[in-house]
Amino acid sequence: MPSAPTKLYADDVSLLVVLLDTNPFFWSTSSLPFSKFLSHVLSFLNSILLLNQINQIVVIATGCNSCDYVYDSSLSTNPGIENGKLPALCSELLKKLEDFVTRDEQLNKQQSQSQSQSLPPTTTSSLLSGSLSMALCYTQRVFRSGPLHPHPRILCVQGSSDGPEQYVAIMNSIFSAQRSMVPIDSCYIGSNNSAFLQQASYITGGVYQKPQQLDGLFQYLSTVFATDLHSRTFLQLPKSVGVDFRASCFCHKKTIDMGYICSVCLSIFCKHHKKCSTCGSVFGQAQSDVASASNLKRKTPET
Ligand SMILES: [Zn+2]
Ligand SMILES: [Zn+2]
Incomplete structure (x- = not known):
């Protein structure tokens, strides 16, 4: 089976595609407030960019009915801090994220209105299959961009439970990631384990972790998921204890x-x-x- 060649221009350069769960159904029940979660994630994203000046991050928001790119550090025109305000990453990302959440909520309302007659309530899972596909499209674009680029990896920061109706689409994305040798890391912050993400990380050679203390989310993100692919060969990263292979x-x-x-x-x-x-x-x-x-x-x- 042909696979995408690894074209690294340095060992320790990262191209990280982060999928953020913005599902309101999950965040309304979570013990960790969404604002705190964002501050952990923003610190983590900043630390990735600080580790190497050519590190690149792309953030995709996973909503209930839609998903969209909310940040791409390679397109960011204004790096650094402007006049003592928030760093460009934070202000740009937060603004786009806010727009996205509003749009997703409207879609959700439209859908629940159209379904309200007879059908059961709308699903409460996130559109993970959609954001995984978007992340893979992005990595394919990177692979085709020329001979020099860092090797990409995907990180899912997910809290919503699995949507079994997305099983086929998610498995197809996982196999596609495996074929292009793009590891999918998973940081699952929901109450039970996610079988989809366990399988995604297991099959693609990524790391699956469920933080025990959500207050220390930044610690988990920075110690486990900031590790670049080259350094992983020298480190003992957490291994998952069991994988739920149910279909x-x-x-x-x-x-x-x-x-x-x-x-x-x-x-x-x-x-x-x-x-x-x-x-x-x-x-x-x-x-x-x-x-x-x-x-x-x-x-x-x-x-
Ligand atoms: Zn058949
Ligand atoms: Zn059946």
């Missing part, structure tokens, strides 16, 4: 422990189907049905 069925988008897999296209179903809804392959009978049918046949002549 979601394609028919009902529910997380399942055991299921049926189409041997042609690898679609997953929670129940036995006569025909694969993805590729149209016709299946034989399930094993248990065949066994009971042959038992019946064997028994018939005796009686």
Whole structure:
């Protein structure tokens, strides 16, 4: 399988794409206020830029219904501090983030109005599949930009729970990242572990961590996720204790422990189907049905 060549112009240069969870459903229940979270993240982003002057960061906001680029240090025209105000990174990022959150909220209202008649309430998970795809598009652009560029990595700072309906899109993004050798790091700040992010980091060779103390979020970010890819070979970064490999069925988008897999296209179903809804392959009978049918046949002549 061909993979994107690693074209580093120095060992320790980072190109970090950060995905920030702005889902209001999560932040309204979180013990860590969104403003505190932002101050941890902004300090972390500043420290990345301080580590090396050619380090680059891109920030993508992951909302409930949409996602968008909110900051790109390579496009930032005004680095440094202007007249004692906030540093350019903070003011630019916060302004775009505010615009994004307002737009996402409007979309959410429109969607809940259109669904309010009969359907169940709208999903409370973030659009992680969308922001992962955007991050991968960005990294592809970097790969094609010329022979000299740092090797990119992605960091998901996520708090919302997984949306099983995004299973296929997220798995496709994960395999795409694996193929282009872009590690996905995950800092999960929600209450339970995220199976999607555990799998993403495991498959792409990134680091998954769930901070125990959210007050010290900056400490976790700077000690674990600021590490550039070259230095990781010399360091003992936290390893995840277990990975939840459960999949979601394609028919009902529910997380399942055991299921049926189409041997042609690898679609997953929670129940036995006569025909694969993805590729149209016709299946034989399930094993248990065949066994009971042959038992019946064997028994018939005796009686
Ligand atoms: Zn199902
Ligand atoms: Zn199939």
